[in-house]
Structures are given as C-alpha cells and as structure tokens.
Amino acid sequence: MRDIMGEKGKGIMIIPKIECTQGMDNIDEIIAASDGIMIARGDLGIEIPPQKVFLAQKMIFAKCNMVGKPCICATQMLESMTYHPRPTRAEANDVANAVLDGADCTMLSGESAKGKYPLQCVQTMANIALEAESAVWQKQYFTELCFSIKPPLDPAHAVAIAAVDASLKCLAAAIVVVTTSGRSARLISRYRPRCPILTVTRHGKVARQNMLFRGLVSLQYVAVPGNDWIKDVDLRIQFAIAYGKSRGFIQRGDALVLVSGWREGSGFTNTLRIVYASGTEGK
Template sequence: MYFDYRHTKIIFTLGPATESEEMLREMIVTGGVDVCRLNMAHASHEWTEMVIKRVRKVCAEVNRHVAIMMDVKGPEIRTGDLPEPIDLEEGEVFDFLVNGDRSGLEEGIRGVTVNYPRLHRDVHEGDTLLVDSGLVRMRIEEIMDDRIRCKVIIPGPMGNRRHINLPGVKVNLPALTEKDKADIEVGLRHNIEFFALSFVREANDLDILRRHLKSHDSEARIIAKIEDQSAISNLDEIITAADALMVARGDLGIECPYEELPLIQRRAVKACIQKKKPVIIATHMLESMIEQPIPTRAEVTDIANAVFEKADCVMLSGETTTGKYPVECARVMNRIARQVERSRETKDYENIPLNKPKAKMLRAAVHLAQDMNKAGIVVFTRSGYLPQILSALRPTRVPIFAFTDQELVFKQMLLMWGVEPFLIDFAEDSETTIKAAFARLYSGRIEWASPGDWMVVITNVLVGEHIIDSIQLRQIE
C-alpha cells in the first residue's frame, strides 16, 4: 500500500506570486496544496472571477483538484487613504476622523479618516488603539463628536487602509457588511466550497452568514476565523455553530497577550477535534520565506507543533501572495508534516465522545484498520458526515479513502485531516460500487493501493428488505 501519505492539509492564499496558470500548476502538482484561499480584503470582483475560473481550469488539466475558500472581511476597521504616508513621532497627538473628511483637521494636528463612522461611540478614553498589526500603538486621550484624539506611544509609519485593532473593545459593526454580501455573491455564482468569515465574535455572527447562504440555496461550508478576545470567550459556541475554525494568529496575537497565543491555539485545536470540526492554523507560519528561500528553525518548529497538535490544516498567506518562494513554502510544509506524522505512535488516535451507534461503529473501524497494520479505510458518503468523524478520530498512518458522487462534498472533504476524497458514480448495487472504488485506488494518477492490500470498508448492505450499516474487511483483488 502507498504509505508516504500526508494527513495534514495545506492551504495557500492566491495572489500576484501565484495567480498565473504556470504557478498554479506548480502549487497544485509540485507543492501539493489542497485548498486555495481568496482574500477579499485585497481583491476586486473581476480578479476574483478570473482566478476562480483559472484555478478550476488548471485543476482539470492536471487531474488534481483543490477546494476554493473565499475569506470575506467581516467587521474590520481600517484607516482611509492619505495623500502620502505619515511618519508618526512618539508623543504626537493624532486624530482619527469618523466623518470621512480630512479637511476638518485642526492646524498642527495630523490625522486620518476611518471606515467606521460610529467608532467614537464604542471606545473610551484610556483605551489602546493599535494600527498595522500592532506596529503603531496609541492611547485614546479624548473623544469628540467627529473624531478620536490619540497620543502616539509607539511610533511608526501610517499608510493607506491600515487595519485598526482595539484590544478588549467590542465594536458594534455588523457581522456581515454590504461589501461582504457583494463579495459572497461572486462566490455563489461560481459555487465555491467554503466561505471564511473574519472577526467572528459570537455564534450569531455565523448564523447570519448561514441564513444568507441558505437564502441563495448554497451548501457551502462556513469557516469561523477567531481573531479577538470576544471569540475566545465564546469559543465553544462558535465551534458548534461553524463548519470549521481558523485560528488567525495575526490579529489574535494583537488582541490577546501574545504569551497566551500558544495556549489558545492548543485549546482551539483540541476543542475542534472533540467537536469533530476541522481546524486551521494560520498566519506567520513561514513569514521569513517571503524573502528567503529556506525557513527559520523557529518556523519549522511552529509548523511541527501544529502537526503534533493534529490540526487539520496549516495555511500560507503572504508567503504565496507576494512572496518570492511560494512553491518552496508549500514543499517545506509538506516535508515537515510528513516527517512529524511518521514519528507518531502507530496505535495513537483521538478518544472523542461518540454517542450515536453509527459513530461508535466508525471507532471500531479505526481500531480494526490500525490493528491490521498497513490497512486503509474505505468509506462511501453523500454528505461528508462519516469521513468527518473518521478524520476527528485521527487514525495514525491509516489513510481514509472517502468516495462520493457529490462534487461539492468531494471538494469539501479536501479540508479534512487524513481524508483523501474521490469522485465516482455510485451503482445501485453496493458490491459494484466497492469494486469500482478499489479499482480507482490502484489505477489513478497516484497508486494509493495495490491488489492484495487490505481495506476496512464502511458501507451499507441490503439484508432482506432492510439496509444495514456494515464494516467489512476486504482484500483488493
């Protein structure tokens, strides 16, 4: 059986460095990426439509498919445009104008507009205001009718459309903005598989997005990005409401004390596995490789820790949008994940709570596959439910081959740890479908298995007039 098998999935963010057909081919075939992320904070609708079509064209040509995730901005606060960048000075008084008009600046005081006209109603004097991933720190000194006046504590450059963080402050922005809805409309037209919502604060934020998708008859899955203290306080209910979770460590590390970030990450991964939801670790994973061809040793350890924690996915952002070495970044993640996964104990798997009889049957299937030593699991699904539970059990060195006749489900399973999905036609007779699945395993682009290999097959069989769930131990002929 084919055993050089990576369970941890790789997400890359599409940008100028990777948007050409040639680079997409390299990322998909050589880099082995599983999901393509579109960051709508920096994307036009024209570009988005173009690259969605391009990704799918390249996938068809190379006969290897990736899922598409649209990352919508959510309730984000940004500065407006400036005639030229400002170099702030320590102790300087600086204004943030909430009415969108820089002509109202007082003489001798510099300032910038913000995109949230109610910002001055949500903050208090003494609050901390951070700009551009925390590189600039200010303290709010005075709140006026049309502006917030701050004092610069840690100076730095102020450019156009810089992101603003307000640690510990709950802003009353809507969970889904008009821009988000317009962006989502583009994704809906092209039936993309995932929508990631930024700055999720509570479960209701996800319910709003889910109702919006349902109103457009979309079965796309929702990924909740946790990025502030509110999300951490409501973590369990957010995971329950979401289809998957992304630990977005950039803003999260600004909004929360940075020394707590590793503990938050570990807690989030563990909670997602227990709730049988995929979890993504994102941001700054290979930041140095934006400019350098090899990773720092700390970055290697960071990725390894995410794999040791059994996160479903690791994600690349700036490394593949504007970086000089995007394919090398994917290769680095590949190498680290495979090496760490090979080091795990053979009989190691997650002891998650399973209440339904069918779910308990899946645990028995994992036991059997691991006891067989070099057996795979074959499962048939139309919803992705059974592979998702098998994935949450995290069977060591046991590939989960999931077969479906639903194209959307096929691509959505690309996010799941350890699941290798296949799209096939289901026959009326289950035995015909099983044989077709076996043939696909040893006759495709990759030889996943060979005749003589053992498979634990999870399927239903017809007994008299009843259909019952079954576990079969089968040898490929």
C-alpha cells in the same frame, strides 16, 4: 449567517476566523455553530499577550478535535520564505507543532500570494507536516477520544469508530469510504487513524469540502451510475484502490478497511469489511 444564506446556501461551510478576545470568550458557542475554525495568530497576538497565543492555539485545536470540526492554523507559518528559499528552524518547528497540536490544515498567506518562492513554500510545508504526522501517537489519541464519547451512537458513528479500531489492529494501508454526503469519512477522520482515508463520492462539492479534514484523500467518481448498487460500490472501491496504488501507499497484499452503505443515498453507512489488495484493481 445561516439564516441569511437560507436554503440555497445550506451546503456552504462556515469557517469563523478567531482573531480577538471576543472570539476566545465565546469559542464554545462559535465552534458549535460553525463548520470549522481558523485561528489567525497574528491578529490574536495583538489582542492577547504573545506568550499566551500558543495556549490559545492548543485549546482551540483540542476543542475542535473533540467535536470533529476541522481547525486551520494560519498566519506567519513560513514568513521568511516570502523572500528566501528555505524556512528558519523556528518556522519549521511552528508548522510541525501545529500538526502535533491537532490542526487539520496549515495555511500559507503572503508566502504564496506575493512571495518569491510559492511552490517551494507549499512543498516545504507539506514535507514538514508529513514528518510531523509520523510522530503522532494515533492509538493513544484514538483511545482517549473513544473514552470521551457517550453512547448511544448512530450506526455511521459506531461504524466509523470500528473502522479506525480495525485499521489499527490489522495495520491497514488505507481506509476506503464510499460516501454520498461525506459525513462517514469526516467521522472517521475525527478519530485520527494512522493510515490515509480514501473517500469516494460522486459529488464535487463533497470531495472538495472533505479536503479540509485531516487524513482525507477525496476522490470524485464520475462514471455513469449502474442499476446494481452493490456492483457500483465495488467499482468505486476498485477506483480508490487503483488510485492508492498509483500513489504508492497501497501495495499488493496490503490490508484495507472498506466502509460503505447498504443502499444508495446519505445516512445509510452500516457496512464494514476488511480485504487485501490484489493486483487487478483498476485494470
């Protein structure tokens, strides 16, 4: 598929849909060749025994988490809300367990496409996911992932691990990442920090694609670039902090972990700072 898309399509993410035994049998190769995975549990439940679907879900999510690829959980997440304003207890548990299993995204289909309560569906799913995320033991998850990583690592990867470690130790309210390609932010997301990851980029495509990754809050910075790279980075960071304050998850005096590059362009992320939010950002 990448060969067919060619040079013009190299920035398009390829997300295979796993819905049959052939996909399960070749899951490692599919994950390696793709940019993420969607598991369609409804169709998969026809191909394999229903009692094994939850095992397939956990296995696929774990494999994606290990290599930092986003995984999407789909099919009948809140099916009863197609016609009713509240989910069943089983559906609420299903969404929560998908989050606990490591899903980056939970997906609605008929509930929002043709249902009577699309807005309530989205809000309900968001509320359940938010509650489930608070029950994840991120520190243990981070430790286990770090143990599985073998050196040497490139600078961006090493800085990503250090940023998550620093955020855990200083109880940071957020990690702010100034990125061009989005790779640094995605690496940080891979290690599941306990706080939001505010990603600031000038590229709309990067901002949109980063929304697939768990914990990333993507912001597109559209101000005219300045001649001074360091000043431009600081302006982007202030822009992100102001956004966090407006949303209520950054308060004055909160610790913040800042990740950026030493020069313009992708592939130069090597700077980590810890600062405290003041009352002047965005003014």
